[in-house]
Amino acid sequence: MRTIDNAIIRFSGDSGDGMQLVGTLFSSTSAVMGNDISTFPDYPSEIRAPSGTIAGVSGFQVNIGSLPVLTPGDEPDILVAMNPAALKANLSSIKKGGVIVLNSDAFDSVGLSKAGYSENPIGTKELADYQVIEAPITTQTLEILKESSLEQKAKLRCKNFYALGIIYFMYGRDLDITINWLKTTFKDRHELFSANVSVLKAGHNFGETLEASISTFRVSKAKLEPGRYRHINGNSAVAYGLMQAAECAGLPLFLGSYPITPASEILHELSKYKQLGVKTFQAEDEISAICASIGAAYGGALAVTTTSGPGLSLKSEALGLALMMELPLVIVDVQRGGPSTGLPTKSEQSDLNLAMYGRHGEAPLVILAASSPKDCFYMAFEAARLALLHMSPVILLTDGYIANGAEAWKIPYEGEFPPIPTRLITPQEGDDxxxxxxxxxxxxxxxxxxxxxxxxxxxxxxxxxxxxxxxxxxxxxxxxxxxxxxxxxxxxxxxxxxIPLQEIEGERSGNLLVVSWGGTYGATHLAVKQLRQEGVCVSLVHLKYLNPFPQNLEEIFKGFKKILVAEINFGQLKNILNYKYACNAIGFNVMQARPFKVSELVTAIKEHAGNNL
Amino acid sequence: MSEQQNYTRKDFASDQEVKWCPGCGDYSILASIQSVCAKLGHKKEDVCFISGIGCSSRLPYYMNTYGMHTIHGRAIAVASGLKIHNPKLSVWVATGDGDAMSIGGNHFIHAIRRNIGLKIVIFNNEIYGLTKGQYSPTSRQGLVTKSSPYGTIERPFSAAALAIGSGATFFARTIDSDPKHMQDILLRAHQHRGMAIVEVLQNCVIFNDGAHSIFTDKTLRDETTMRIEHGKAMIFGTKQNKGIRLTAGSDPNPEVVTLGEDGISSKDLLVHDERKQSTFLANLLTTFNQPTHPLPLGVFRAIERETYEECLEAQTQLIASHRKERSMQDLLLSGETWMID
Structure with missing residues (x-):
């Protein structure tokens, strides 16, 4: 057994294979066992694309570590591929020397041809750089369940737990956490509970049997701040942050929203808490959603509307109304690939211009951006605080990556948040x-x-x-x-x-300053940290307040010869900074429907730092 | 809500100068609304008027109540949010034919479907007035306007048919030339449980003058319109001797008959029943128009059904009774959590 600092695992299969579920279960087991975690679900926009095809591949990546983990990681150490399409879609991103766990049963002629393989890649040069574990997951699952009264279809649905069992063995994970989860989930369906448990254990046993030829790893407990923890993804964090703000302001929370990927989970989450005074209104369209929120804001609620890019476009006119009427309103935009329908399930940072300028007339409003799944909690709270104190609409930008990504989050203690002052009139005696x-x-x-x-x-x-x-x-x-x-x-x-003054990581002056904003923080932080350890002179400013900017930002910029703005668009923040501060910032821009890789940032930053060395 | 107040119409008039064109039907609607507000039984501070854009939508500025003049077509959406947030308020929407049925059509039908307790007053002048005279979704086919110089080729909506088709629990039609009738109808709308829609036929003196004149002209109106009242036979005419009878057979049609002719008595006539769950009669009434039938004025439909806000309150009570969380801390500590030492 090898002890490692962190491990990146990617579960990949058909969108009906239950990869999101086993990825989540692996993550929560690891978190409960004391690792820090960061997850990245990556799925197609079709609910069930044709099975076995590349278009239907759904993935879930998790990074577990004994040190704080800030991103789901660049290159997986381990790939679980439930079929040939999953292998083909992910192979290029797997670390050389990494492990690939294959469901060998799926590598038949039909499966191979659906994935576009002319020959079986198992045993060929294509996989020579990897340690391949061939597991007959389908046949084994059916064999274990041959006595079960479940239908064939239901039996086959258990096979994700076989794969999970193998990975649990490799990382020495405790099965009980998952078994308890299954007990609660299937409390009235014992047959399903016992089937999944049998298959999970069988996968684990498969690993044990192959012990000699299978790598096993130990990822020690992380030194995390002591306290009580829970999982949180960005969308839930937004919901909780808004509820926390409502509680601190002593106001009922009103959400007007229309379903849209990848923001709908905020509506789902908030619609559960009527008992805490939350009213959610699923409107007939995006415009109605924001307008109903404006009505509630006029009535004295902490009013919120949640959406993604196309919805923000539709809300433009009403946003102008809210800022003209100077009512408090929080607008959460979970950014996705645009323009138009674009890439609904993929992440991007390309709505900044729309947030900043997307209204007729001179129509400034407040813009914030959250930097990680758990930061969504604090920035949603902050958005509400500023809206209520300043009687202004506030746009909070998150993105699909941090909205769906999850982290282990230390639960804030009661009383950590001060009351939020509002501009509500409190008539005093004698007031006329x-x-x-x-x-x-x-x-x-x-x-x-x-x-x-x-x-x-x-x-x-x-x-x-x-x-x-x-x-x-x-x-x-x-x-x-x-x-x-x-x-x-x-x-x-x-x-x-x-708002807080801008913090800077690294020296306060120098040759190169990297500027990033929103959901890219994990990657830009790690890249700059790595380079600084290598002796490269570079500092980082990560912005969460985009309008207005922190008061000391211009001063910080003056301390650097070169400013490199890294963002997942064609340079929207860079242009705003150059327009506002004439700081000659240059851009590092990647817009490939995925988060930044630390490695590509390292390369780019090095290149720019090199010119000034 | 039931606290007795001694308001007069003047209590509801704001200090703003009213800026509609002289002779506009809106003046009469404003006066009627102000009069009715004094009789609502609501405290003034609990009354809100919300509007969108259009001539009608200036109304909130003239009401000395809480109010919002919002954006085109969206008044019903804004009002929905306000009413859901605070169901104790008496929330009224002043809108027009274009505002409610063109740009705001989606909000109109969905708010009706939900039976949110809003009182919606549609000023129907069959024209776009504030943009200076284009045809509207209720303009009659062939109407010559600035945007239809050869006559509009479009067919109009009937506000009544649209509302009843969307599941309205209350729909009534009145006319700007009869303030007494209008006030009776507005009060009925207020008393209705849930959403009430009142269509007011209103004259635009500048861009569509006389659109409703066959219904307002003193010499014609008794023949061209019919007052419908719950439980009463459908009778109209200067001499009150005409009525509506449903023809017998498998394809019944409403026909105009004269009492006393061919042995027809009031017993043969259709009797209005606004409380029927079936929309058959209400739908039939929406088809009555000149030149074949008298235009019905009055309450088409007024049925009992739970409102959106009542359902929301009931569900909230139910959930609160069996969920444990009472604060954010309870919530954050619930579900799967673990300790790090």
Missing amino acids: PANFQSYLRDPITLSRPWAVPGMKGYEHRIGGLEKRETTGGVCYDGANHERMGMLREEKVNRISAH
């Missing part, structure tokens, strides 16, 4: 509501007061037409319009005084 003015701004934040229906004497009308300064009455005067436009912009700019 007749003096109420709906656009009388706070002198510091410039935000307006929030009077909601039901408050006696504060009846007022707001709308999309231009307002008279202070009173909020309709006003067509040109000078007033210009002033109101400037006030709306200044209000957003002043938020920079209410």
Whole structure:
């Protein structure tokens, strides 16, 4: 048994093979056993593409470590391939010298031809660089279950647990955690419970039998901060962060949403918690979803709408209304590959321009971005805090990669979050509501007061037409319009005084500064860290506040000769930074429907650092 | 809600100068709405008017209540969110034929389907007024407008048929020239459990003047319209001697008959029943129009059905009764968690 720091495992099969499930079970077992984890589900947009084809391949990658793990990893050490298509789709990304566990039963002439293989790759030069473990997973599964009363189809569905059993053996994982899970899941279907347990154990035994010829590994417990942990993926984290914010603000949470990949899970999650005062409204379309949220915001809720790129396009006009009416509203955009329908299940960072500029008129609003699955919790909370304090719509950008990816998360303790102040009017004795003015701004934040229906004497009308300064009455005067436009912009700019200063990893000045934002943090952090260990002079700024930017950002930029902005688009942040700070930033851009690889960042950064060495 | 208030119409008039064209039917609708608001039994601070875009949609500015003037077609969506968030409010939507049935058509039908307790007043002038005169989804075929110089080739929606087809629990039609009738209908809408849709035939004096004149003209209106009332026979006419009878046979059709002719008495006539679960009668009424039939005015349909917000509240109570979590901390500590020492 070899002790290693971390292991990257990729489960891959047909989209109906249950790879997401066994990947998740492996991850949670590893986390409970004390490893740090990071996962990356990667699946096609078709629910069931033709079986056995490359288009139908669904994958789940997990990185487990005895050190903190920040990404699901570049190149898997182990591939589980349930059929030839899964092998073909993933082979090029597997680490040379890595292990491939194959379901050899699937490598028949039909399976091979569906995957486009003219000859069986097993035993050929193509697989010479890998340790191949041929496991007759299908036949073994059926053999073990020959006494079972389950139908043939149901028996075959158990074969993912055979593969899981093999991997559990290789990594010395405890089977009980999964067996307990099966017990709960199939508590009323004993036949399914016992079938899956038998198959899981059989896979484990298969590994034991081959012990001499199979690699086994030990990934020790990670030194994580002590405390109680749970799994969290980015979409659940957004849901919980919003609920935490609602609790801290003492407001009910209202979500208006329309189903869209990859954001729907936030709606699913929030729709479970009616008992905690959450109201979810599945609207008839994206526009209705945001408009209903605007109505709830006017009524005094912490109002939220969640979507992905195409939905954000549809919400543009209503976003303008929300910022004109200066109501608190959180908009979560889980970015995916665009434009148009694009790549619905793949991740990208290409909605920044839309978030920043996608409205008619001079229409600035607040933009935040979360950097990891668990950071989605804190940034959703932050989005709500800023929306409520500054009476502004706030867009939170996440992406498909961190939305679906999961991590082990230390549960924050009760009381870790301070109450969130709001601009809700709290009538004092002696107040005369007749003096109420709906656009009388706070002198510091410039935000307006929030009077909601039901408050006696504060009846007022707001709308999309231009307002008279202070009173909020309709006003067509040109000078007033210009002033109101400037006030709306200044209000957003002043938020920079209410957000943290930008942190920097590495020296505060030097030759090269790498800038990244949002969901790429794990990869950019690891790349810069690795290079710094190699002696390369490079620092990292990872942005989570995109409008307004942190107050010290310009100062940081002045300390560096060269700024390299790494992002999964064609340079949207780079252009904004150059426009705003004239900092001559250059871009490193990859837009290939996948997260950054640490290795490609290392190569690119090295190249730029080299010019200045 | 039931607290008695002594409001008058003036309590609901805002300080804003009303800026509709002189002679516009909207003035009469505004006055009726303000009068009815004084009789709702709701506190003023619990009343909200939400609108989209169009001439009709300026109405919230003229109401001294909470209100929002939103964007084109979206008033019903905004109002839905507000009502779901706070079901105690009396939420009204002022909309037009274009706002409700063209750009906002999707929200209109889905809000009806849900039976959310909104009161929707459609100002139907069969024209786009605020954009200065293009045909609308209720314009009659052949209408010459700026965007249909040779007459529109499109067929109009019937607001009644659209609403009833979408599952409306309350639909009524009234007319701007009869404030008394309009106020009765608006009050009925308020009293209805769930969504109520009131179509007001409204005259645009500039771009579609006289669109409803055959229904408002004093010498014609008794012959061209028919007041429908629950439990009463369908009778109309200057002499109140005409009625609607369903023809016998396998293909029954509503025909106009004269009382006293061929032995026809009021017993032969259709009797209006707004409370029928079946939409047969309500649908039949939506087909009545000139020149073949009198245009029905009154409540087409008013049935009892649970509202969206009632169902939501009931479900919430049920879940709260058997779920343990009472705070975020409870939630985060529930399910699979583990300790790291």
